Amino acid sequence: MDLSKAQPKEQAKIAKKYFIAGCFCMPLMWLVGVLWFIKPALITKDPSPDPMLKRWLFACGIGLVASSIVFVCWNIIFQSLRESFGVTGESLTAVFPRGRF
Amino acid sequence: MHTVFLILTFTHLIFSSTVLDGYIYYKYDNDLLAPPCTRLVNATHQIGCSTGAYPKSGTLFELNTDSDFDFVMKPGPHSPYIVLIHLPHYAKDNILKLEASPYVAGILVDVINQPDGLDSFSPQTECPNMAGFQKNDCHLNPDGNSLDFYDFNEFPIFSINDQTILSNLQDCAKSNQYISGLSYVCSVQLTSRMYASVNTEVCTRRLDYVLPQFTSSTSYCSPLQGWSLWGTLFPLKENTNYNNTENGIILIAAQLDASAFFHDLSYGAEHDLSAIAVLLGIAEVLGKLKRNNSINDTGNPIVFAFFDGEEWQHIGSSKMAYDISKGKFPLFPDIELSHQGIKHFIGMDQVALPSNQSWYVHSTPSAQNDSEFISAFQSSSQLNNISFTFLDDGLNLPSTMTYFSHFNANISGAIITDFNDTFNNRFHGSFLDNAKNLGINTNPNLITDLQILCKSLTESILSISNIKVDEAIDKSCNESLLTQILDCFLVNSSCPLFSKVSPPDLPASSGPVSRYVSIQTTTSLTSLITHNLLAYFIGDREITVSKNCSVNISPTSKSLYRTYFSQGPNYNSSTMLGVCVNSTVYFYKAISPSVELNSFGSNSIYSTWAESTWEEPSIWIYLAANNYIYYGEFMLGFAMTLVTLIVSIIFTVKASMIFK
Numbered sequence: 001m002d003l004s005k006a007q008p009k010e011q012a013k014i015a016k017k018y019f020i021a022g023c024f025c026m027p028l029m030w031l032v033g034v035l036w037f038i039k040p041a042l043i044t045k046d047p048s049p050d051p052m053l054k055r056w057l058f059a060c061g062i063g064l065v066a067s068s069i070v071f072v073c074w075n076i077i078f079q080s081l082r083e084s085f086g087v088t089g090e091s092l093t094a095v096f097p098r099g100r101f
Numbered sequence: 102m103h104t105v106f107l108i109l110t111f112t113h114l115i116f117s118s119t120v121l122d123g124y125i126y127y128k129y130d131n132d133l134l135a136p137p138c139t140r141l142v143n144a145t146h147q148i149g150c151s152t153g154a155y156p157k158s159g160t161l162f163e164l165n166t167d168s169d170f171d172f173v174m175k176p177g178p179h180s181p182y183i184v185l186i187h188l189p190h191y192a193k194d195n196i197l198k199l200e201a202s203p204y205v206a207g208i209l210v211d212v213i214n215q216p217d218g219l220d221s222f223s224p225q226t227e228c229p230n231m232a233g234f235q236k237n238d239c240h241l242n243p244d245g246n247s248l249d250f251y252d253f254n255e256f257p258i259f260s261i262n263d264q265t266i267l268s269n270l271q272d273c274a275k276s277n278q279y280i281s282g283l284s285y286v287c288s289v290q291l292t293s294r295m296y297a298s299v300n301t302e303v304c305t306r307r308l309d310y311v312l313p314q315f316t317s318s319t320s321y322c323s324p325l326q327g328w329s330l331w332g333t334l335f336p337l338k339e340n341t342n343y344n345n346t347e348n349g350i351i352l353i354a355a356q357l358d359a360s361a362f363f364h365d366l367s368y369g370a371e372h373d374l375s376a377i378a379v380l381l382g383i384a385e386v387l388g389k390l391k392r393n394n395s396i397n398d399t400g401n402p403i404v405f406a407f408f409d410g411e412e413w414q415h416i417g418s419s420k421m422a423y424d425i426s427k428g429k430f431p432l433f434p435d436i437e438l439s440h441q442g443i444k445h446f447i448g449m450d451q452v453a454l455p456s457n458q459s460w461y462v463h464s465t466p467s468a469q470n471d472s473e474f475i476s477a478f479q480s481s482s483q484l485n486n487i488s489f490t491f492l493d494d495g496l497n498l499p500s501t502m503t504y505f506s507h508f509n510a511n512i513s514g515a516i517i518t519d520f521n522d523t524f525n526n527r528f529h530g531s532f533l534d535n536a537k538n539l540g541i542n543t544n545p546n547l548i549t550d551l552q553i554l555c556k557s558l559t560e561s562i563l564s565i566s567n568i569k570v571d572e573a574i575d576k577s578c579n580e581s582l583l584t585q586i587l588d589c590f591l592v593n594s595s596c597p598l599f600s601k602v603s604p605p606d607l608p609a610s611s612g613p614v615s616r617y618v619s620i621q622t623t624t625s626l627t628s629l630i631t632h633n634l635l636a637y638f639i640g641d642r643e644i645t646v647s648k649n650c651s652v653n654i655s656p657t658s659k660s661l662y663r664t665y666f667s668q669g670p671n672y673n674s675s676t677m678l679g680v681c682v683n684s685t686v687y688f689y690k691a692i693s694p695s696v697e698l699n700s701f702g703s704n705s706i707y708s709t710w711a712e713s714t715w716e717e718p719s720i721w722i723y724l725a726a727n728n729y730i731y732y733g734e735f736m737l738g739f740a741m742t743l744v745t746l747i748v749s750i751i752f753t754v755k756a757s758m759i760f761k
Contacts, residue, residue: 096310098154098294098321099154099294099296099297101298
């Protein structure tokens, strides 16, 4: 199935589905949405574009950036401050390192 | 040229097996030949050494002179180094200096060559083994450098206790003499990975997250535990409540275990094998007097106790004191004992190095006010021409009595030592507290001092327990026994004394006995042999074959007796006639009450020491190339890749022209 052969309306519907899927704690769906729809929405000059396509693309994009920021921040905090969390840090750890806290 | 010489020198080392590994590495995986310093944790700290997740390796360098120190502190073409040091340089300042240097990755200590005239070395603190509730302002151990309690994180320290390994290391180091400009260097890789970290609370807490069937294979640390033993000269009387000084017991105690910076080298000659020997000597005399009916069971019960785990904040004695306070000791029906039922407590600690046969009796206030107690010691000292000096710091001396006094501040007791306010032992808590430094072959007074102390204490004990005995009977201790005990534990454990008191199937052992308490689920050689010796001396003996060895005394006291079969002095494997020993000597688990109370934090007054679990420690010796060779090879490979890449691209682009 080649996305570029679909009608802009179909493309907008698919983009909307990907955005909604990503709202169920699946941010990678947003990543997929952004990667697939950047070319059809922004690059190819369509004779009759669907305005919703760009909107859903930006929605996926914003979702992706926001979830990436949250993910990266939590990683940095956990990895650098886990030892100072004490018991809480330990209960959050899945695999205990041997020989270190 | 030099490289060829180097490789030829190592041919005999490197070909140590038939698999490829053996051609590359010379591996030592036996941690009895090269015991490392390991990690322990307590309520607040982790101490000891670990290499961390990855092994530590470096060029081997043997340190022989003081100027060699400067060499390893500087960067060089072959740094980092693994440094081999000998005993004259084995001192706290040197070790810390090496650890601080970024060019030193680990230390190997040669413990085989022990020159005369070594300076003192004690890795304990200046006030060793104080309980939390004791005053901590003593200077008993002025030589103490606290090296035991440093945290050498990611810095391994191994001892080399085998001549073959030492010779190989020295050959290896010698070939590195021309150390600048070598293309291949002999290197060493050390692995000693410890799994525990931070403190005992953390590592025991992690077990909560593990499924029960996996706890034994995933534990990070285990609390130190051993086996104490205790025994009564006469069986305790049934239906008796020992709760006052009239019928109270006389408890005589010594410490069974020892410690050292390298745990497998814990010989503890002065501290506390000297006391073990004297206590066993006393037991032998009293047992002999009992067997030929010179004494009767008329006075206070005499109870011998050997406490295990004492070096780590009095694990054994705190366990017994705690159990007594809870009414769980002794666990015989119809016999009760409380702390008020201990009439006198006599502990012994470091008794082999007196000056002019003068010993010190560190007593509690209660004992100082007890004229009978004092006169018992004074009369026996006058009789034997020695001196017992009474001091009043019994409650503040770290000893087996510490936790007993915690539960009963009015305890009437004393600790017998050869020191007044500073140890005579210059190697307290070190592997150097051994046969050589005790003076087994060099001190002519050693055995006579121990023997006369043993005799005096026997007489004092009979006096304070109100047991009547004829003055004319000789209460001398057996000098040959004292000599054999010291030799068997400190020189060679394959000896007639040990065989005499052991069953025929005792596994063979040799060399000196290391008495570190560790994590004993079954009894160690030390606990087993001491139990057997005590039982052999104070129990009843009968010559018989093994299958006829059973308890044959009155049924009412059957539950107090324990029976075992030993070889005896004349065991013959064809007749199988040995000695059946019936005794009232018992094993007693030495584990800290913190385990039962499940509280390992800093508010626990009991020992919280736990030993880390670990990966098998090992030393690998191999030849490593110069760093420049590694860089050169890499650059060559990189250059080759680039060249072939460029050539491929040119060929692809010009393909139509080249392949017409």
